Amino acid sequence: MNVTSATDKTSTESSASSSTKSTSTVDYNTFLQLLIAEMKNQDPTNPMDTSQYMSQFAQLSSVEQAMQTNSKLDALLSSSALSQxxxxxxxxxxxxxxxxxxxxxxxxxxxxxxxxxxxxxxxxxxxxxxxxxxxx
Structure with a gap:
């Protein structure tokens, strides 16, 4: 079984390139990449509880919906300001x-x-x- 290290150069470079795209936030794709890496590298004799995965997905979904709500609210406020x-x-x-x-x-x-x-x-x-x- 091939397990990559957390300090592996290729994974570090891909993480660095994705973090430069989004300034100090983790977007949906980055989260999924981290989650897949976590699943690939977990100990097969002691796997992570699935409820923890579901909790992480629920938190991500909540944050993503809040970000969409904020962008729609900004557009609505801009439209209102222009009308006024x-x-x-x-x-x-x-x-x-x-x-x-x-x-x-x-x-x-x-x-x-x-x-x-x-x-x-x-x-x-x-x-x-x-x-x-x-x-x-």
Whole structure:
């Protein structure tokens, strides 16, 4: 029976290449590869309990479903933010800038960043959409 070592160069290289694809997470394929390697290299006189395998599969399935839910939620939030931004274009906004001056203008465009929505007025002034703005 051929048993490869945990420090075998080919298995280490394949693990390294799969870990560079997914930055600090174990994806479904990597998990299956580890599980198959574990099954191949277990002691035949004292095999692992099948309930442990099923528990590992259930945990992986749960994590994978949570990741899919998160990606769908991100898409939904992005869509909602774009719909809200579209509703701001053409409206008049009033706010107080950092110097204390009162600024009023019509919104020409809205961009969505990681920090939030930024409205650009017709005169080129940019303002973060959030508390302190008055829309009319």
């Amino acid at each position: 931004a579209d509703g701001l274009i053409g409206r008049t906004v009033s706010f107080t800038d950092t110097t204390g001056a009162s600024v009023t203008g019509k919104i020409a465009s809205v961009s969505i960043n990681t920090d939030g929505a930024v409205a650009t007025l017709e005169n080129g002034t940019k303002v973060m959409v959030g508390p302190g703005l008055t829309l009319s």
